Amino acid sequence: MCEDCGCGDPEVVPIEVQKRILGNNDRVAQHNREHFFKQGVLALNLMGSPGSGKTALLEATARTAGPRLRIGAVSGDLATDHDGERLRKAGIPALTITTGTACHLDARLVHDALHDFPLEGVDVFFIENVGNLVCPAIYDLGQAANVVALSVTEGEDKPLKYPAMFRAADLVLLTKIDLLPALPEVRIEAFAEALARVNPAPRILPISARTMEGMAEWLSWLAALRAASRSVEPRQFVSRPAAILRGETR
């Protein structure tokens, strides 16, 4: 009650809080990150639109890398285990996280899936997020870096339309470039120009899971990032290993 005049009105006090709304998610993500680090696993958050070629990319990556780079994956989907089945068929130990109506994975979902996923013998662990260019961008999962798959048919202006997603991308894989001969109006440079307006350290790699063009560069990037990620303590800053790879010292 108001103690100043005894009027009986309740007392309203302003309280300074200044806390991140997703602070709980951040804490679980950091726990995941430390777990990956201890296991010596490079964890990547693979994002992109539905149909951008995320699963095909992982299939092709496993095929090309073979035992040189052993891949594991969890795949987030609103419904069905289709992607998980595809990945397992490609020889990738994989689990599906069914999210129901949720449009993104969060750190807790990944954490719980890790309980059922032995990371021994895995070099690179892909978290294939729900196909969506909006929601997954803001949830830290404990990954060392973000990879965004963007297919050549989606339009060069996608980075400008989804700045939160593309700002967070340590690498943009421009997928399905085998289709370019059928798309004379599409220029790879236009994707790169748009990306440079939303991402301070833009990196774009044209790739095709069908012709395997770009696959060698992609595997080199993964191997180099894996080495960089082992040289730093896991920190809250997701992009740190990628920054080291770019030669930035902060």
Place this chain on the structure above:
Amino acid sequence: MHEYSIVQALIALVEAEAAERGATKVHALRVGLGELAGVEPSLLSTAFETFRERTICAGADLNLRRIPAQWSCPRCALEILRGAPLQCSGCGGPARLVQGDELVLESIDLEVN
């Protein structure tokens, strides 16, 4: 649409703060929302109006403080113009975000007895 899950996290955070201070009611809360936070202000407000019922936030006002994105070069301190490439026009290095990715519960007006 992830605004609903953000509102759930927001209300849980408010409930914890209120419980810690023995508050019985929340009159208003202020959220700092960056342009690049990946959250749509109007969707967040709608989600809050739906979810606040039957929580300690019932009847509380959500005040959004929108924070524009601002980039500058960490080496040259040059500010990057809106919409321009995010590489410094002086040294070519990557710009750094000064502000604009906030998703923060800044303050709460609590009723205490």
